[in-house]
Amino acid sequence: MFDELRTLLGDRVSVSDAVREHHSHGESWHAPGLPEAVVFPTSTDEVSAIVKICARHGKPIVPFGMGSSLEGHVNAIHGGVSIDLTRMTRVLRISPEDLDITVEAGLTRLRLDAHLKNTGLMFPIDPGADATIGGMAATRASGTTAVRYGTMRDNVLGMTVVLADGQVITTGGRARKSSSGYDLTRLFVGSEGTLGVITDLTLRLYGRPEAVRAAVCPFESMAGAAATVIQTIQLGIPVARIEIVDEAQLRVVNAYSKTNYPIAPTLFFEFHGISDVMVDEQIKAVEEIAREQGATGFQWASTLEDRNTLWTARHNAYYATVASRPGARAWTTDICVPISHLAECILQTQADLKAAGVVAPLVGHAGDGNFHLIFMLDANDPKEFEQISRLNERLVERALKFGGTCSGEHGVGIGKLKYSAKEHGASLDVMRSIKRALDPDNLMNPGKLIPEP
Ligand SMILES: Cc1cc2nc3c(=O)[nH]c(=O)nc-3n(C[C@H](O)[C@H](O)[C@H](O)COP(=O)(O)OP(=O)(O)OC[C@H]3O[C@@H](n4cnc5c(N)ncnc54)[C@H](O)[C@@H]3O)c2cc1C
Structure with missing residues (x-):
């Protein structure tokens, strides 16, 4: 071979x-x-x-x-x-009039952003890492802006895929909607390399917003911060980003990013609009909700530089946590619940951590009902491993009990395989049938996404 x-x-x-x-x-x-x-x-x-x-x-x-x-x-x-795939980085075509672009799968999101810089257009999906567009599609990734612009599920229009026997197919197209045939694009989005290799993708683009304001807003309590998120979403205020961060996370963020955010349950906001008036309206509505829920003040970042500092600190939350315990391995877990259950899910999770005496910074794309815990694991300590496994298990069970999912965006890989049966029930057999039909010899990333019998 x-x-x-x-x-x-x-x-x-x-x-x-x-x-x-x-x-x-x-x-x-x-x-x-x-x-x-x-x-x-x-x-x-x-x-x-x-x-x-x-x-x-x-x-x-x-x-x-x-x-x-x-x-x-x-x-x-x-x-x-x-x-x-990282040597496949070409931009194959772009149509500013139709707001779409076709790129090879190995292009990373930051290189795509640089390519779009002078066009007035953007591709908003922003996982914390500089991931490839193919990898982002394969994991159905999202990030801080999903609350406004959706996830990879919503933003991939079509793709070229090499199937397990080497056959090349194209899925979807450039039309904004289609009711023709099975939606194979959405089948491959989130398939984690288990059904085929994605080699290029056609993506939706958006105009860069004319007016942008961002803010950091500490709260007296986590319950107040989470309630603000819930009400903001329920009222349909079109925030572009609404991220939740707990005290443990802010402590490590401040140390790593040399920021001085107050140590309190905090929301990071961003508002987009085509005019200042539009943005001001959103801000006024959110400020009102936040004040009623115990917000202790908004720290505004209006210049591009201030906003970059804010979002870079947020995107580096994972690395800040890793740096907080040298020698330990990070174990990041993410779950997602329907928005009305966000507050109770976070509060029950924090109570569980406290009872176990475990510090695990919490950070999340709260507007989607999605949050992460970052455990720091001493790989040589089996007791620590067991304790974190149990906490993770209880977190997933909590999410499922609320009608949520074991992963909002990171995916299954091997880490979340054991929850698939509970979450999907008989649908897991349908997934197995699809896998067998497309990859009868089980060669495409075997052992991932679907538990092996
Ligand atoms: C600091 C940090 C922050 C993160 N923040 C977020 C976040 O906010 N949101 C989020 O969703 N994720 C986040 N992630 C997770 C990660 O960045 C995403 O899962 C990302 O989409 C993975 O892309 P990648 O290019 O690194 O893929 P890889 O890790 O290389 O691969 C991921 C999976 O996709 C498959 N795959 C990769 N390329 C292809 C292809 N061309 N065709 C078919 N299958 C393919 C692989 O086989 C594998 O199963 C974060 C990770 C880190 C380290």
């Missing part, structure tokens, strides 16, 4: 220990899984040829973007070939 890959790709096949190690894990604590080789294609045709070679030799295939996923998604637990 290696000879065939080398004939196809030359030195864009690596079996070096360092390259394989880099591709054996993402950002999570899960045990690494070494691929036998890593390949770096530069076109859909090459991906198709690689997949055909792997299929002939019965070798597993693990698509790899930036490796920023958080549930062991890219770990080659059954060996095989890691297909690194």
